[in-house]
Amino acid sequence: KAGVTQTPRYLIKTRGQQVTLSCSPISGHRSVSWYQQTPGQGLQFLFEYFSETQRNKGNFPGRFSGRQFSNSRSEMNVSTLELGDSALYLCASSSGPEETQYFGPGTRLLVL
Amino acid sequence: AQSVSQHNHHVILSEAASLELGCNYSYGGTVNLFWYVQYPGQHLQLLLKYFSGDPLVKGIKGFEAEFIKSKFSFNLRKPSVQWSDTAEYFCAVKGSGTYKYIFGTGTRLKVLA
Numbered sequence: 001k002a003g004v005t006q007t008p009r010y011l012i013k014t015r016g017q018q019v020t021l022s023c024s025p026i027s028g029h030r031s032v033s034w035y036q037q038t039p040g041q042g043l044q045f046l047f048e049y050f051s052e053t054q055r056n057k058g059n060f061p062g063r064f065s066g067r068q069f070s071n072s073r074s075e076m077n078v079s080t081l082e083l084g085d086s087a088l089y090l091c092a093s094s095s096g097p098e099e100t101q102y103f104g105p106g107t108r109l110l111v112l
Numbered sequence: 113a114q115s116v117s118q119h120n121h122h123v124i125l126s127e128a129a130s131l132e133l134g135c136n137y138s139y140g141g142t143v144n145l146f147w148y149v150q151y152p153g154q155h156l157q158l159l160l161k162y163f164s165g166d167p168l169v170k171g172i173k174g175f176e177a178e179f180i181k182s183k184f185s186f187n188l189r190k191p192s193v194q195w196s197d198t199a200e201y202f203c204a205v206k207g208s209g210t211y212k213y214i215f216g217t218g219t220r221l222k223v224l225a
Contacts (some may be wrong), residue, residue: 003155019197031211042118042202042217050127056212090156098144099161103156 002027002105004093012110018079021107025072025093032074033101034066037088046089049074078109086111114139116205118216125193126224133188133219135177135203142208145186147177148215151199159201162186163208173197173203 013019025032033056034046046056049068066076072093078085078103088106119134137143147159160171167179177188186203203216 033211033213035213035215040217043204043213043215045212045214050210056210058212071162092156092213094211097211100158100161101211101213102158103148105155 001061004091004102006089006091006104006107008107009105010108010110012112013081014112015081015083017081019081019109020075021058021089021091021109023074023076023091023093023104025074025091026095026102029095029102030043030072030094031094031096032068033092033094034074034076035090037090037106038086043090046076063100064098081111083111085109114121114205114214115159116203116214116216118201118203118219120219121217122220122222124222124224127195128192129223131188131190131193131197131221133201133203135186135188135216137184137186137203139184139205139207143205144208145177145178145179145188146169146204146206146213147175147186147188148202149199150202150218159188183184186219193221193223195219195223198223 007022031050035043035047048056050111052068063079068074090106093102094101115138117136145162162169170176206213
């Protein structure tokens with residue numbers, strides 16, 4: 001089975017712009033979660049989608065949003081980028097709450 | 113508030129030394145516990161997990177962890193580390209039956225050959 005894929009892998013944006021990141025889960029996985037990873041902060045949970053519905057949300061401002069499509073692929077969007085949004089954004093998928101969560105390689109976002 | 117604390121941010125060991133990385137959590141209710149590892153340039157991958165049953169859990173590459181409910185701890189251990197164990201290690205907790213994972217800030221382990 002192919003793993004979790006994320007595109008693009010690297011992105012450079014400037015303050016005020018918006019960005020859309022994409023995640024394709026492992027085939028058959030319906031749950032997709034997003035995390036922001038920064039040095040010293042570890043992984044911080046952004047949100048989780050299941051069957052096109054956001055079921056869990058972390059403590060991030062409304063500039064961070066996401067959606068999931070009927071094929072379980074997910075996108076996250078960050079509007080009005082700030083310097084502090086520079087991070088590695090990780091996507092993970094799972095087939096069930098008692099199953100292992102598998103991570104993608106991440107999208108590294110640099111905001112200048 | 114739900115949280116995970118990893119007390120050691122950086123650990124340096126020589127090969128063959130024993131390893132113990134601390135993890136404490138704060139969470140109301142039944143929890144599932146995890147250790148993930150991120151080797152340099154690679155994806156996060158699962159080392160081991162605890163859902164129920166025997167509180168001593170064995171994972172890949174000789175790692176094990178013990179869930180001590182009374183101490184809200186899930187420490188990771190390995191009796192003899194290798195140079196290839198150099199990586200960043202993350203402890204995580206989630207509520208049983210949920211998908212919302214809470215991760216610690218990670219511990220960077222460097223093993224000297």
